[in-house]
Amino acid sequence: MNKTTTIWDRVHRSWRTILEQRRGGRRLASILIFVLSLSGFAVFILWIMGNEAATASLQTAIARIVSSSLNLLGQKTEAIGTTVSSARFSIAVVTACTGLFLTAVYLAAVLAYPARWLAKLLGAGIGLTGIFTLNIVRLVSLFYVGLYFPRYVDQVHLLIWQSLTIVFSLFLWLFWAGKVAHAAYKH
Amino acid sequence: MRHGGSRTGLRSRRAAGGWLLCLALAPLVMTGFAADPPCEKAPDLWFPAPGIVLSHGEISVQQVIGPGPAGNPLVVCEGTLISVITTVDNLTCGDAGSFDVSLFYDFLDGAHLIGVQHVVGLDDCEHIVLEFAWDTTGVPPGEHTIIAVADSGGDVDELNETNNQYTFETKVEVRPLVPLIDADKVFLDPNGGSPAPGDTIVYEITIRNDGCRDHHNNPGHEFTDEIPALMTYAGVATATLGVVGLEGNRVVWNGEIPAGGAVTITFQVVLDNELEDLETICNQGMVYWDSDGDDTNDSQEPTDDPSTAAFNDPTCLTVHQLPPSAPMAGTIDAPTLTEWGAIAFGALLAAAFVGMLMRRRRLTSGQRTGEEVG
Numbered sequence: 010m011n012k013t014t015t016i017w018d019r020v021h022r023s024w025r026t027i028l029e030q031r032r033g034g035r036r037l038a039s040i041l042i043f044v045l046s047l048s049g050f051a052v053f054i055l056w057i058m059g060n061e062a063a064t065a066s067l068q069t070a071i072a073r074i075v076s077s078s079l080n081l082l083g084q085k086t087e088a089i090g091t092t093v094s095s096a097r098f099s100i101a102v103v104t105a106c107t108g109l110f111l112t113a114v115y116l117a118a119v120l121a122y123p124a125r126w127l128a129k130l131l132g133a134g135i136g137l138t139g140i141f142t143l144n145i146v147r148l149v150s151l152f153y154v155g156l157y158f159p160r161y162v163d164q165v166h167l168l169i170w171q172s173l174t175i176v177f178s179l180f181l182w183l184f185w186a187g188k189v190a191h192a193a194y195k196h
Numbered sequence: 197m198r199h200g201g202s203r204t205g206l207r208s209r210r211a212a213g214g215w216l217l218c219l220a221l222a223p224l225v226m227t228g229f230a231a232d233p234p235c236e237k238a239p240d241l242w243f244p245a246p247g248i249v250l251s252h253g254e255i256s257v258q259q260v261i262g263p264g265p266a267g268n269p270l271v272v273c274e275g276t277l278i279s280v281i282t283t284v285d286n287l288t289c290g291d292a293g294s295f296d297v298s299l300f301y302d303f304l305d306g307a308h309l310i311g312v313q314h315v316v317g318l319d320d321c322e323h324i325v326l327e328f329a330w331d332t333t334g335v336p337p338g339e340h341t342i343i344a345v346a347d348s349g350g351d352v353d354e355l356n357e358t359n360n361q362y363t364f365e366t367k368v369e370v371r372p373l374v375p376l377i378d379a380d381k382v383f384l385d386p387n388g389g390s391p392a393p394g395d396t397i398v399y400e401i402t403i404r405n406d407g408c409r410d411h412h413n414n415p416g417h418e419f420t421d422e423i424p425a426l427m428t429y430a431g432v433a434t435a436t437l438g439v440v441g442l443e444g445n446r447v448v449w450n451g452e453i454p455a456g457g458a459v460t461i462t463f464q465v466v467l468d469n470e471l472e473d474l475e476t477i478c479n480q481g482m483v484y485w486d487s488d489g490d491d492t493n494d495s496q497e498p499t500d501d502p503s504t505a506a507f508n509d510p511t512c513l514t515v516h517q518l519p520p521s522a523p524m525a526g527t528i529d530a531p532t533l534t535e536w537g538a539i540a541f542g543a544l545l546a547a548a549f550v551g552m553l554m555r556r557r558r559l560t561s562g563q564r565t566g567e568e569v570g
Contacts (some may be wrong), residue, residue, distance in 0.1 A: 043549055047542075096392055096517075105531030110538055118545050122552065144532055171537045179544055186552045191559065 043121030050113035057109065064104045065091065072102045075148045082149070084156075093148075098156045100148060108144040111178055112137060118182050124190035132185040139181050143174060235320060239292035240355040241346040243362030244285050250323045256283045257325060260342060260366040269339050269369040273408035278330040278368060282344045284315065285323035288355055292318040298348035299328045301340040301368070312348065330368075337372040337407075374489040375453070376407035379419075381481055381499035381511045390516035393471040396430055397513065401461040401481050401499055405453040412452055413438065414486055414493045419449035419461065421481035421499075426471055430464035447481075473517040480510035 057063050068091035076088035079095075086095045093100045100106075119132040147170045154165045244256035261279040262270045272278060280299055286292050294317055299310040310330045318324060330342075342364040347354065354360070384398045385391050403419060405411045411418075418438070423429050423445050433440045437459040438451015447463045467477075484493040501511040533541060 039553055040550070043546070096394060097387070103531065105533075108532040111532055111541065114538075114542055114545055118549050122549065123556070147532070167534065171533060174532055175537065175541045175544065178541065179548060182545060183548055183552070186548075191552075191556060 039121055039123050043117060046117035046120045047114065050117050054109055054113050057104075064107075067107050067109070068102045068104065071107055071145070071148070072100075074145055075100065075102070075152070078145060078149050079152055084152070086152075093152065095152075095156075098152060098159075100152050100155070102148070106144075106148065108140050108174075111174065112140050115140065115178055115182055119185065122186055122190055124186075128185075128190050131189055132182075135185055135189075136178070136181055140174075140178055143177055147174065235289035235291075237288045237290045238353055238355045239290040239318070239320070240287040240359070241292060241295065241318070241352065242285055242287055242356075242359040243344060243346065244283060244323070250283070250285055251321050254323070256285070256323070257281050258283060258344075258362065258364060260364055260368060262368070268365065269367040271369045271371065272332060273371050274335060274337065274373050275331070275333045276370075278332060280310070280328040280330055280342060280344075280364070281325065282328070282362065283323055283325050284318070284346050286318040286320060289320040290355070291320055292347075292352045292354075295347040295351045296349045297326055298345045299330070300343045300345070301330075301335070302343075304343060304345065310342070332368070332370050335370045337370050337376060339367050339369045341367055371406055371408045371456075373408050375405050375409050375411035375455070375486055377403060377405060377411065377453070377483050377485040377495070377497045379403045379481065379483045379497055379499045380502045381421075382502065383511055383513050391467055391513050393467055393469045393515060393517055395467050397427070397465050397467060399463055399465065399511070402458055403453060403461070403483055404458040405455055408455050409489050410452060410454050411485055412491050413450055414491050416484060416493050417443075417448045417450055418453075418485065418493065419447075419481055419483050421447045421463075422479060423447065423465060424477050424479045426468040426475075426477060427465040428468070430466050433461070433463035435459060435461045467515065471515045471517065474514060476512050476514045478510040478512035 057067075069088070072088040072091050072093050076086045076093045079086045079093065084095060086093050088094075091102045093102065115136040116133055119129055119136060122129075122132075124132070151162065151166055151170070155162050158165075243258065244250060246256055246258045248256040250256055259279075259281045260270055261281070262272045263276060264270075264272065270278070282297070282299070284297055295315055296312050297315060298312045300308045301310055302308050311328045313326050313328065315324055315326075344362045344364070346360040346362075348360075379401060381399060381401045383391075384400060385395055386398060387395055391397055399421070401419065401421065420443075429442055429445070429447070433442065433447055435449055435451065437453065437457075438449055440447065440449045440461055440463070442448070447461070449459075449461050451459060453459050471477075481499040483497040483499070485495050485497060486493055487495040498508045499511065500508045
């Protein structure tokens with residue numbers, strides 16, 4: 010009886026070790042996927058930045074949305090190409106203004122994190138919508154700062170909005186990973 | 197013998213007295229010749245500048261004094277008595293005989309003569325301080341220059357005849373006994389920079405009463421200003437004195453201006469959005485005032501743009517419209533993240549990623565332990 014138990018115990022321990030190794034492998038694989046995804050998105054961003062038509066259409070779309078938002082708020086602006094112009098102040102939407110890098114890093118993290126595909130899709134949706142909306146709010150607010158407090162544009166842009174953007178994107182990912190990805194996994 | 201002896205004694209006494217007199221006078225004669233050699237030079241009259249130390253350590257004075265506060269110009273009302281003090285000096289060792297010192301304002305003629313003083317004579321290196329009283333009654337309003345002339349009658353033959361004239365540094369501004377009105381008009385763009393279509397512009401008019409009589413609130417408007425085309429009255433007008441308002445399409449003002457005082461009127465207009473680039477809009481206000489003190493506005497004074505050299509010219513502004521497509525000074529590009537921001541975000545997300553993986557490991561191992569225990 011004791012001998013049998015010992016054999017079963019050994020078998021169990023072996024299975025456990027194998028499983029733990031597999032789980033460790035999964036963690037390693039997740040990190041590897043994260044790095045690979047990042048590299049993939051980096052290549053994608055580089056390709057986009059080299060492709061003027063792609064960047065221009067994205068920039069133009071953002072400029073139009075910002076201009077429309079400002080006009081809704083009572084400003085007299087016009088989106089001319091990638092520039093949001095008014096009689097007194099303008100914002101040029103360059104490639105870096107589109108939030109492309111931020112979105113790419115966020116998507117890489119969602120893609121690499123072990124979760125079901127549905128949860129990953131949901132995470133991507135949350136991130137794309139959230140970051141895009143935040144970027145529009147950021148550009149609209151910077152237009153107002155430039156109009157009424159031009160001295161503080163740099164401070165607001167570099168200190169306040171950059172920090173807010175980083176914290177918000179991190180929060181979005183942590184929220185998704187903690188509430189959506191883990192919940193799905195637990196169930 | 198007696199007579200002869202007495203004659204001889206008398207002679208010797210006279211001789212001795214003569215010698216004594218010679219001995220006594222010799223030093224006086226010798227020193228007198230040494231200290232005051234005969235002067236071969238002609239005298240030279242001039243007006244030393246104020247502050248120069250003269251003979252006997254005295255200081256030269258050239259001064260214009262009025263009853264009110266000092267200043268340059270010295271501002272007085274017509275009819276005020278002004279005191280003019282001048283110092284005339286003889287530069288050389290030659291004595292000057294009698295001469296006249298005359299004082300004029302603006303021009304050296306009889307019509308502008310303030311007064312003449314006679315000097316009996318001026319010895320070598322001596323000076324004299326003269327005081328003139330100038331009654332400004334009848335003197336035309338405005339700024340005047342006082343000129344002093346030494347030896348105005350040409351009585352003294354001088355070494356240098358070109359330094360007999362002195363122009364006082366302090367000028368005298370005589371103000372009339374009636375109101376005297378002057379007006380300036382400027383524009384301000386509260387946004388700064390050049391006026392642009394749609395901008396609000398503030399016009400500021402300053403009306404001064406430089407006369408010595410208050411300007412009363414007489415029948416009719418004291419000031420009117422037509423608002424030109426392509427501008428709209430913005431409904432904001434102020435005046436430091438009196439009452440300002442809009443009558444039709446013109447800003448009007450009624451009120452008093454005290455003697456020597458001023459009133460500032462401001463009103464705002466909005467520039468038309470349809471104004472084209474480099475379009476110029478000019479306008480000019482008009483002050484209606486009482487020039488003879490009979491409380492009737494009988495004179496007109498157009499406003500002057502003080503930023504130009506021209507006198508009584510309108511105030512003009514030029515609109516600068518920037519093409520909306522052209523990048524302006526106020527254009528910014530605002531990248532979402534800077535390079536360092538991107539690095540920080542990447543690092544934080546990677547840390548969060550590893551942290552969440554570890555948390556997940558703890559959760560799964562907890563689940564497994566639970567299953568095993570169960």
